[in-house]
Structure formats: structure tokens, C-alpha cells
Amino acid sequence: MIDFYFFLVGSILASFLGLVIDRFPEQSIISPASHCDSCQTRLRPLDLIPILSQVLNRFRCRYCKAPYPVWYALFELGLGLLFLAWSWGSLPLGQVILITAGLTLSIYDFRHQEYPLLVWIVFHLLLMICSGWNLVMLFFLILGILAHFIDIRMGAGDFLFLASCAIVFSATELLILIQFASATGILAFLLQKKKERLPFVPFLLLAACVIIFGKLLLV
Numbered sequence: 001m002i003d004f005y006f007f008l009v010g011s012i013l014a015s016f017l018g019l020v021i022d023r024f025p026e027q028s029i030i031s032p033a034s035h036c037d038s039c040q041t042r043l044r045p046l047d048l049i050p051i052l053s054q055v056l057n058r059f060r061c062r063y064c065k066a067p068y069p070v071w072y073a074l075f076e077l078g079l080g081l082l083f084l085a086w087s088w089g090s091l092p093l094g095q096v097i098l099i100t101a102g103l104t105l106s107i108y109d110f111r112h113q114e115y116p117l118l119v120w121i122v123f124h125l126l127l128m129i130c131s132g133w134n135l136v137m138l139f140f141l142i143l144g145i146l147a148h149f150i151d152i153r154m155g156a157g158d159f160l161f162l163a164s165c166a167i168v169f170s171a172t173e174l175l176i177l178i179q180f181a182s183a184t185g186i187l188a189f190l191l192q193k194k195k196e197r198l199p200f201v202p203f204l205l206l207a208a209c210v211i212i213f214g215k216l217l218l219v
Contacts, residue, residue, distance in 0.1 A: 003087050010083030011050035011076040013100070018072050021108045024116060038066035050076040071107065078103065094131040095212050097123060098168050102205030105161065109199040115157030124160070127167050136174065137166040158200045165208055173211055180207040 023029050034043045041063045047053050054073045060066060082099055085091045101123035108116050144159035166174060181203040189198055 003084055006083045006087035007080040008050070011080035013083075014076040014079035015048070015050050015072075017079075017100075017104050018075055020119065021104065021111060024108075024119065036061040036064060036066060039064035050080070075103065075107065090216060091212070094127060094168050097127050097130060098164055098208060099205070099212070101127075101164060102161065102201065102208060105157070106199065106202040106205055109157070109201055113197070113199075115155065115160075115201075117157075117160075120157070120160055120164070124164050127164055131167045133167060136171060137163045140166055155200065158204065161201050161204055165204065169208070169211065177204065177207040177211060180210060 019034065020029055032042075034048060035041060036043065038061060041061070047057075047062055051073050054068060057068075059068045059070055059073070061068065079100060082091070082096055086093060086096045101120065104123070105115065105120060108114070108119065140159050140163035143154075144156045144163060147154055147156040147159050162174070162178070165177060169177060181200065184206060185198060185200055185203040188203070189195070192198075
């Protein structure tokens with residue numbers, strides 16, 4: 001039964017983070033209450049049950065039938081499974097926080113073409129409280145600050161996320177992560193029909209997940 005509670009906490013957290021992604025920083029994340037963006041109807045408690053309410057309503061608003069993006073349910077399912085893995089002892093808390101941060105920042109970047117600095121700061125502080133800090137983290141943090149003022153061919157947000165990764169991974173794993181993310185990012189760019197900007201954080205997250213779950217499979 002305790003495993004179900006961990007899954008529920010993860011999915012509820014994802015639901016809240018989805019709200020942050022949609023509203024921050026233009027709107028308050030506290031008010032107004034959750035509502036349908038199409039018909040503005042306030043959602044009832046039964047409409048806010050993670051995953052289940054969306055599946056039962058066929059990913060549509062129960063009132064106006066406007067479609068909901070599927071990523072909400074996938075995000076809730078993903079974080080639910082992530083917290084479930086933590087409850088089983090398969091993943092340490094630091095890795096859970098890092099993946100949660102990566103998913104949140106990646107979705108935000110895809111939707112808004114921006115990097116939410118305040119959101120990253122909250123996750124990074126949680127990581128530091130959980131896992132401490134090191135000199136490699138400080139190195140990427142300094143690069144992130146420099147990238148904000150000087151064009152060094154990478155966005156400041158990419159270096160800041162690497163600073164978070166440095167808390168969780170060893171120096172060797174970080175090198176593998178950067179190489180894998182760079183290779184997949186270049187490949188994705190080449191496969192684009194219309195060459196547009198691609199956020200790099202999702203590829204860093206992909207590389208981090210490959211290392212984390214790859215190590216789990218090898219144990």
C-alpha cells in the first residue's frame with residue numbers, strides 16, 4: 001500500500017508542476033483555481049485526479065469537450081513511476097530530483113522557448129540539500145553565469161542544468177553525458193526538415209536517464 005502512496009505523490013507533484021509550466025511567470029500559480037482554458041469552467045475535485053480523470057474523459061474537458069494535451073497524463077505517469085522506483089530503493093532521492101527537474105525544464109523550454117531560472121534554482125537547492133555540492137558543480141555554475149553575459153555557443157540554462165548533473169554524477173559520467181547529449185542533439189538537428197532552434201536540456205536529460213537506468217540494468 002505504501003508504494004501506491006509514493007506513486008500518488010509523484011503524480012500529484014507532476015500535476016502541480018504542469019500548472020507551474022502553464023502559468024509561470026505570467027500568472028499566479030495559486031489563483032485562480034484550476035480551470036479549463038477553453039471554457040473557463042472551474043474544475044471539480046473529480047476532474048483533478050491525476051491520470052485517471054484524463055483517461056476517463058478521453059483527454060478532453062468534461063464540460064466543453066476541448067482536447068487536453070496528452071503530455072499532462074504522461075508527465076503524471078512518469079513522475080508517479082519515478083517516485084515508485086524511489087520507494088523500492090531502485091533510485092536515490094538525488095536522481096529522482098534531477099530527473100524531475102529535467103522533465104519540468106524540458107517541457108517548459110519546448111512550450112515557451114525560455115529557461116525558467118527560478119524553477120531551476122528551487123530544484124538545484126533541493127539537490128544541494130540532498131546530495132551536497134562539489135567543485136565541478138561550481139565550474140558549470142560559473143560557466144552558466146558567463147554564458148548569460150557572453151556568447152560562448154551554449155545557453156546559460158544548459159550549463160546550469162549541467163551544474164545540477166554534476167551533483168549526481170561523477171566526472172567520468174559527466175563526460176559521457178555531454179558526449180551522448182551532443183551526439184543526439186546534432187542528429188536531431190540534422191534530421192529536421194526545417195532547421196530551427198532545439199533546446200539542449202532535453203538531450204542532457206535523455207543522456208542522464210540513459211546513464212541512470214543503464215546502471216540499474218547492469219546491476
